[in-house]
Amino acid sequence: MTTKKTTWMLPILIVLGAWLLCGCGSSAKLKDGFYTAQMSDYSHGWKEYLCIMVKDDNIVYAEFNAKNPSGYIKAWDNAYMENMAAVETTYPNDYTRKYVAQLIKVQGSDGLDTVSGATHSGNNFVKLAAAVIGQAEKGDPDIVTVQSESE
Numbered sequence: 001m002t003t004k005k006t007t008w009m010l011p012i013l014i015v016l017g018a019w020l021l022c023g024c025g026s027s028a029k030l031k032d033g034f035y036t037a038q039m040s041d042y043s044h045g046w047k048e049y050l051c052i053m054v055k056d057d058n059i060v061y062a063e064f065n066a067k068n069p070s071g072y073i074k075a076w077d078n079a080y081m082e083n084m085a086a087v088e089t090t091y092p093n094d095y096t097r098k099y100v101a102q103l104i105k106v107q108g109s110d111g112l113d114t115v116s117g118a119t120h121s122g123n124n125f126v127k128l129a130a131a132v133i134g135q136a137e138k139g140d141p142d143i144v145t146v147q148s149e150s151e
Helices: 004-021 078-087 092-106 119-138
Strands: 033-039 047-055 058-067 144-146
Touching: 033 119, 047 119, 058 092, 058 119, 078 092, 092 119, 119 144
Parallel strands: 033 144
Antiparallel strands: 033 047, 047 058
């Protein structure tokens, strides 16, 4: 014996079940591999990038940094570090590690917090993280370029 309540609920349950089976209700699986995203432009002489390694649907390694046009890495620049540390409470070799640790902990771009003194890089990091995760969901190893905001 069917009632009006179960008659209208059955189609909803069928649609919901199909939705869950197709993966629409769950997070997409990350495909094993290396994925890289970079900002489209240099900012103050540096172009930020993020590279992740995915293994068994988990981000197991990440590198966030910036390079100048010659390829020199920002976190290696001791003069830059000393100048920034004197003005801010952080410097590239510090905040890049903090951002990477957050990404590996939360396994996504949602819920990432910016580090005081490195907000611009933090905002770029969130964009780069979303881009590489999108690449990892598709299994697309091509480097993706993220549009920089004009300064």
